[in-house]
Amino acid sequence: MASLTGRDLICTQEWSRDELIKVLELAEKMQKKRFDKKFTKMLAHKTFFMFFYNPSVRTRQSFECAATELGGHAQFLEPKSMRLKTAKTAGETVEDAARVMSRYACGLGIRILEDKVSYYGEGDELLREYAKWSDIPIISMAHDKFHPCQGLADVMGLRRHLGKNLKGKKLLQVWGHGALSRSWCSVQESILICSRFGMDVTVAYPEGYDLDPAVIEQVRKNCRDNKAKFEITNDPRKGYEGAHVVYSRNWMTPHAYDKGEFDKQGEVEKALKYTEWICDAQKMKLTDDGLFTHPMPIDRGHEVTDEVASGPHSIIYDVAENRLHVQKAIMALTMEKL
Numbered sequence: 001m002a003s004l005t006g007r008d009l010i011c012t013q014e015w016s017r018d019e020l021i022k023v024l025e026l027a028e029k030m031q032k033k034r035f036d037k038k039f040t041k042m043l044a045h046k047t048f049f050m051f052f053y054n055p056s057v058r059t060r061q062s063f064e065c066a067a068t069e070l071g072g073h074a075q076f077l078e079p080k081s082m083r084l085k086t087a088k089t090a091g092e093t094v095e096d097a098a099r100v101m102s103r104y105a106c107g108l109g110i111r112i113l114e115d116k117v118s119y120y121g122e123g124d125e126l127l128r129e130y131a132k133w134s135d136i137p138i139i140s141m142a143h144d145k146f147h148p149c150q151g152l153a154d155v156m157g158l159r160r161h162l163g164k165n166l167k168g169k170k171l172l173q174v175w176g177h178g179a180l181s182r183s184w185c186s187v188q189e190s191i192l193i194c195s196r197f198g199m200d201v202t203v204a205y206p207e208g209y210d211l212d213p214a215v216i217e218q219v220r221k222n223c224r225d226n227k228a229k230f231e232i233t234n235d236p237r238k239g240y241e242g243a244h245v246v247y248s249r250n251w252m253t254p255h256a257y258d259k260g261e262f263d264k265q266g267e268v269e270k271a272l273k274y275t276e277w278i279c280d281a282q283k284m285k286l287t288d289d290g291l292f293t294h295p296m297p298i299d300r301g302h303e304v305t306d307e308v309a310s311g312p313h314s315i316i317y318d319v320a321e322n323r324l325h326v327q328k329a330i331m332a333l334t335m336e337k338l
């Protein structure tokens with residue numbers, strides 16, 4: 001396998017399965033021996049830039065801790081402190097910003113989604129523009145299409161709780177009603193990476209909540225390639241039957257940007273009408289002793305009940321912890337010569 005040094009990570013689909021396993025295996029080692037000397041100097045004296053257009057709890061904290069634990073430093077950046085050119089204002093181009101940042105840092109993470117883009121795909125275009133001009137790896141810290149670090153943390157959690165061979169295990173990716181109006185990034189990344197690892201995938205949502213058709217087509221292909229099952233249902237209960245993992249999450253409709261900006265209020269009003277779309281203990285009884293997961297933050301009482309989110313089958317905190325380990329592995333592999 002070629003070295004991963006210098007590679008961008010915008011979506012896990014763009015990395016081979018062996019490359020993803022390399023990240024997961026290193027992350028698992030780093031979890032077991034968190035402060036071992038062989039890891040704590042990997043990014044010594046190096047800086048990772050974290051460029052956040054949107055708020056974050058887990059991503060910012062885990063990347064900062066990851067850089068510290070590898071002996072380096074993560075610097076928080078916001079667009080408001082950078083005088084960047086936008087559609088409405090004069091300023092620095094992406095080419096100039098990316099080329100200059102490449103002279104300072106060993107990697108650049110970017111988060112841009114929801115109300116910080118004016119159409120679906122604009123965030124993905126921005127990351128790819130940075131990747132075009134940068135000499136350092138560009139890492140998605142969640143953008144409007146994908147969330148690769150979350151997808152890897154999810155799979156690390158499933159490998160721990162279900163075993164390393166995920167083939168034949170059923171993932172239910174289920175929409176939850178709620179007031180957070182979330183982008184498609186985490187759910188699209190989840191169904192892409194889980195189908196790469198041979199899982200059967202069921203996506204359940206009310207009519208009108210379709211995901212990106214190109215992503216669904218890719219997931220269908222991943223499932224075909226792995227002889228796994230794929231289905232979409234608009235029934236709030238059916239998908240639970242026989243599931244080994246239930247991953248609930250609210251997501252926006254394909255009309256969220258019809259007005260040329262993110263219509264959060266309209267999306268929330270629509271979503272809150274579907275009260276039967278909550279993951280609860282009764283539905284979890286239909287599963288095959290299924291695990292519950294969610295990328296967080298959770299809208300408890302809407303997407304999922306407290307009983308399930310805090311219950312014995314919930315792996316939400318393990319998965320949140322995994323963000324630290326997978327990001328340490330990604331940084332070590334892409335920003336250091338391993």
Ligand code: CP
Nearest residue numbers: 056057058059295296
């Ligand atoms: N899952 C996740 O990315 O969490 P934050 O939005 O808090 O970073």
